[in-house]
Amino acid sequence: MRLSVPVDPRRDHIQGPPHAPLTLVEYGDYECPYCAMAYPVVKAVQREMGRELRFVFRHFPLTSVHPHAQAAAEAAEAAGAQGRFWEIHGMLYRHQDMLGSPPLLASRLDLDMARFMNELMNRVHAARVREDFVSGVRSGVNGTPAFFINGIRHDGSWDVETLVSALEGTPEVAALGRYR
Amino acid sequence: MKAQSMQSVLQAGRPAPDFSLNSTPDQRVALSDFLGQPVVLFFYPADWSPVCGDQVVLYNELMPVFKGHNATLLGASVDGPWCHLAFSKDRKLVYPLLSDFEPKGEVARAYGVYRQGEGISERALFVIDTEGIVRWSYVSPIGVNPGADGILSALEAMTHQETFR
Numbered sequence: 202m203r204l205s206v207p208v209d210p211r212r213d214h215i216q217g218p219p220h221a222p223l224t225l226v227e228y229g230d231y232e233c234p235y236c237a238m239a240y241p242v243v244k245a246v247q248r249e250m251g252r253e254l255r256f257v258f259r260h261f262p263l264t265s266v267h268p269h270a271q272a273a274a275e276a277a278e279a280a281g282a283q284g285r286f287w288e289i290h291g292m293l294y295r296h297q298d299m300l301g302s303p304p305l306l307a308s309r310l311d312l313d314m315a316r317f318m319n320e321l322m323n324r325v326h327a328a329r330v331r332e333d334f335v336s337g338v339r340s341g342v343n344g345t346p347a348f349f350i351n352g353i354r355h356d357g358s359w360d361v362e363t364l365v366s367a368l369e370g371t372p373e374v375a376a377l378g379r380y381r
Numbered sequence: 382m383k384a385q386s387m388q389s390v391l392q393a394g395r396p397a398p399d400f401s402l403n404s405t406p407d408q409r410v411a412l413s414d415f416l417g418q419p420v421v422l423f424f425y426p427a428d429w430s431p432v433c434g435d436q437v438v439l440y441n442e443l444m445p446v447f448k449g450h451n452a453t454l455l456g457a458s459v460d461g462p463w464c465h466l467a468f469s470k471d472r473k474l475v476y477p478l479l480s481d482f483e484p485k486g487e488v489a490r491a492y493g494v495y496r497q498g499e500g501i502s503e504r505a506l507f508v509i510d511t512e513g514i515v516r517w518s519y520v521s522p523i524g525v526n527p528g529a530d531g532i533l534s535a536l537e538a539m540t541h542q543e544t545f546r
Contacts, residue, residue, distance in 0.1 A: 202530070265441045265473040338443065343528035344435040 202341030202354040208257050214286045217247065217255035222373045225364070226257040226349040228337040231274060231293045232267035232300055239346040240294035245361045250368055253377070258290060260333040261345050269300040271330065276303030278326035279317050285310050390493040390505065390520050397422070397509045398491040403462045404477035410455065412513070419452040419539060420509040421532055424494050424502040426523060428460045428468035428478075436504075436526045441474050443529055450536040452508075457481050457488060459501055494520060508535035511543075 204226060210219045227243065229236040247256055260277075262270035273293050280289035292306045299306055307317055320326060337347065341354055348355040348364070351371050357363050368374065391397070397420075401411040412420065425436060440447075440454060447454050457479040460468070465478040481488045481502065489495040489502035496503060506527060508517040517535035521527035 205530075263435075263438050263442060266438050334442065335446065338439070338446075338529050339533065341528045341530050343439060343526035 204336075204349045204352040204354075205339035206336040207352065208255075213257045213259070214281060214290075215255050215257050216287055218252055219255060221253055221255040222377055223250060223254045223368050223371065224257060224349075224351055225254060225368065226259065226352075228259050228261035228333070228340075228342045228345060228347040230260075230262045230267055230270045230345045231277070232270040232297065233263070233345045234297070236346045237294045237297050239359060240291070242359060242361055242364065246364045246368070249361070249365050253374070254368065259337060260330045261337045261342055261347065262330065262334065263345070271327075272321070273300050273303055274330045274333075275324065275326045276307060276317075276321060278329055279320040280307055280310060280312060282320065282326070283312050283317070285312060390503075390518055391491075391507065391515055393515055393517055395515050397507065397513050397515050398488070399513075400479075400488045400491070402457065402479040402481060402488060404479055405466060406462045410477055410479060412455075412509070415453045416513055417511050419450060419511060419536060420507075421447060421452050421454045421536070422457065422492075422507040422509060423455070424457050424481075424489055424492065424505045426496075426499075426501040426504060427458055428464050432504075432524055432526050437468075437474060437478075438472055439526070439529060440476070441472065443533075444475055446533065447536070450540055452536055455479055457502070459486050459489070492518075496523075506532055508532060508539070510539055 208224055208226065225246065243256060247254060260274040262274050264271045277286060277289050277293060280286055288310055289307060293300065296306060304318060308314060346359065348359055350367055351373055355367055397412060399412045401409050404410040437456060454476040456476065459481050461482045462480045465480055469478050485500065486495040486502060492507065494503040494505040504521040504523050504527060506519045507515055510516045516539055519527060519531050
């Protein structure tokens with residue numbers, strides 16, 4: 202399966218060089234325990250791959266089994282609207298036990314809290330989260346976390362070694378290798 | 382395995398066999414109730430198994446998209462109605478799960494997706510049009526959640542054809 206909606210630097214949350222040769226996309230849910238386990242794995246992969254990798258996170262909340270996941274995703278977007286997406290993203294995964302109160306986490310981020318709360322209460326970012334979800338479904342995401350490497354679904358396990366070797370095995374890296 | 386290959390999955394273009402199954406201990410649902418609107422019918426092996434969990438929950442999230450196509454979603458397995466009731470409550474499902482329970486697997490057999498040796502159905506998807514004709518079918522490897530992309534593509538193709546009819 203391929204990524205149905207290509208990575209768009211104007212829309213997506215991207216960590217790493219925006220035009221890096223390698224792209225790792227994760228569809229995740231803030232209340233999913235496996236996604237929380239994947240958080241340090243992705244960090245380690247980023248350290249390993251350095252400037253050759255950009256990481257993209259998209260929302261895939263399964264709200265009927267994870268009652269806080271949608272609100273957490275909207276909170277991440279609300280912090281993102283103030284340029285703090287990756288900070289709250291990390292906090293949500295590191296403090297999954299506090300998902301019931303995203304504002305408590307956000308209060309540590311030096312945000313315009315009035316704006317943050319207002320956007321949460323008016324569900325300003327609900328449509329954006331939904332867009333991510335539907336793009337995931339159209340790309341064959343069937344559970345979380347789901348990874349795509351340079352636009353192609355990664356179906357194997359997602360430990361650091363497997364992800365790194367999958368990234369290094371892409372044709373894009375083979376091409377780079379000549380210049381390394 | 383031999384029994385598997387003997388049976389063939391109902392293909393696109395064939396009429397979808399009608400059925401009437403319990404959706405709760407005291408209610409029944411018939412396929413013919415939905416003539417005039419598209420139906421997404423999926424068979425899955427069993428309530429509570431982890432892959433089914435993801436699959437039924439994923440489809441729950443997609444109800445607004447299915448409704449956008451005016452489509453009804455029906456799940457079916459060989460589990461009894463009380464089991465379905467508990468499973469459905471646990472996963473907060475907003476669509477019916479049908480019990481293909483007695484005679485066991487009769488409907489799955491009619492659709493060519495019964496696994497004889499194991500006594501369960503395949504993990505299979507059918508998209509049925511407004512006139513009760515199968516327009517798309519798919520059998521997933523039993524341990525793999527097939528997601529919903531194929532269903533959505535089939536519904537979109539149907540909606541498109543209706544528009545230009």
